[in-house]
Amino acid sequence: HPPMRKLRRLRNNPGKSVPEELLFTAFRWETVREQYFTNIHRLDDATEARYLRTIYSKRLWEECGISVEL
Numbered sequence: 001h002p003p004m005r006k007l008r009r010l011r012n013n014p015g016k017s018v019p020e021e022l023l024f025t026a027f028r029w030e031t032v033r034e035q036y037f038t039n040i041h042r043l044d045d046a047t048e049a050r051y052l053r054t055i056y057s058k059r060l061w062e063e064c065g066i067s068v069e070l
Contacts (some may be wrong), residue, residue, distance in 0.1 A: 015055035022061050027056040027068060 018026045030053040037046035053070060058068040 015052055015059065018056070018059075020059075023056055023060050023064065024066070024068075027060060028054055031057065 007013055008038070015026075034046050034049035034053065037049060041048050050070075054064045060068055
């Protein structure tokens with residue numbers, strides 16, 4: 001068996017593959033992840049989660065007309 005390639009953490013186009021109907025769930029999930037990682041001092045992971053939250057919040061507004069607080 002060939003060795004498994006390690007997947008990159010963030011894809012080239014992060015947040016774009018989430019279907020519109022799951023955007024709010026994805027936003028909520030990243031909110032929980034950001035809080036969790038902040039609490040255990042994994043700030044790189046918390047920053048990544050916040051970045052994804054930003055992407056999802058923009059998509060929620062642009063695609064659904066829903067405004068969420070970051």
